[in-house]
Amino acid sequence: MRLVDEVIQRSLDSEVPLVGQVAQYIIGAGGKRVRPALLLMVCGALGCQDPRRHSLAAVVEFIHTATLLHDDVVDESTLRRGRHTANQVFGNAASVLVGDFLYSRAFQMMVQAGEMRIMEVLADATNVIAEGEVLQLMNMHDASLDEAAYLRVIRAKTAKLFEASARLAAILAQADPALETRCAEYGQALGAAFQVVDDVLDYEGDAAELGKNLGDDLREGKVTLPLICTLRRCTEAQARLIRQAIETGNTDQASDILDIVRHSGGLQDAKRAAQAEAQRAIDAARALPRNEWSEGLLQLAAVLLERRS
Structure with missing residues (x-):
């Protein structure tokens, strides 16, 4: 480094x-x-x-x-x-x-x-990231967004560069196509888990510790997995409050919404989704040769879930 x-x-x-x-x-x-x-x-x-x-x-x-x-x-x-x-x-x-x-x-x-293959991977990744950014912009203030649409955004916007990073290493190592695919799968799953955890921290963490304004995503009308999971669990009155905040960007009742998110079970659902992605990364990493580096990759996927910032 x-x-x-x-x-x-x-x-x-x-x-x-x-x-x-x-x-x-x-x-x-x-x-x-x-x-x-x-x-x-x-x-x-x-x-x-x-x-x-x-x-x-x-x-x-x-x-x-x-x-x-x-x-x-x-x-x-x-x-x-x-x-x-x-x-x-x-x-x-x-x-x-x-x-x-x-x-x-x-x-x-x-x-x-x-090497043309390297340029191809990075050019494709950059293009997919840009598409993810535009897709996220289109989804702003859309309270009907579901988990599948959310995952589509984060796999483009965040996970794609993780995927490209791992794939580039396999290309440099002249790995066979099957192993290259497993490396790319590890990167994609790790990146998805990383973003879900990041979105959980926006509602769960301490603002000073995170270095960001708690609830920024809500203010921007950005619908992330904790909100999606909360909308599936909360009462209809609570859901109306959240949908109105998403659609208008009004944060007058932000503290009430944060309280709903934290106590509805939505955060736990989102954490389970992050755990599923981390497990997918771990499964992919097990295809790599066993050494201190691949052990480190396994540990990285596990420790990711303990992030506090």
Whole structure:
């Protein structure tokens, strides 16, 4: 990961000072680097020492960071990881344009990898992520959204880059098609579990600990799995209250809605869905060679469910 960070720092070099300022601000915010770590761990599990792995790990982090910059503008977010978002500090225009810079720099770096298959995987992933973002935008303030529609969004918006990270490692390792598929399945399931847990934390966690405004999704009219599960369990009067908040974005009764979500059993249902995705990841990881890296992948899927931030 230190080598990945060195690649990231070198690759942020630009003759335009604002580009470096904004990019450094968000990349230096202390993110978990889960996607690049996933790529390196799968490489380790497959015995791959290809020197391109560090550069490609940086590429997936750049793509992820670009999506964060654009997401925060679209969502009008003010906090991320405990501090002001880049759009709050530098403005929406700078955030969008630097996000574009990170996308284009990522594509320059993947071309340097010199392999069409790598470019195909990353180009497809980037396109699917963009489609997921648009799909989520279309679903805003739709109180009728069901679990299948929610999963379609998160498998595109979040899980696709996890999937691509694991698949890239298999490609670098020259794994056979069946093993490559299992690696991709691990990444997709892990990414889906990661997003469900993230959505649970928006209703369950402590605002200061999470570094985000508790209930932001509700304010934005974003229907996530805890709300979907709650609507299946609560009384009709409670459901009307939640649907009205989703459709209007009115947060006057946000504390009442948070209380309903926390006590209806909806959060427990959402956690079970996350557990199912994590188990799917564990099952896929068992197809990998047994070593300390694949054991780490199994542990990652299990520990993910204990996230508090």
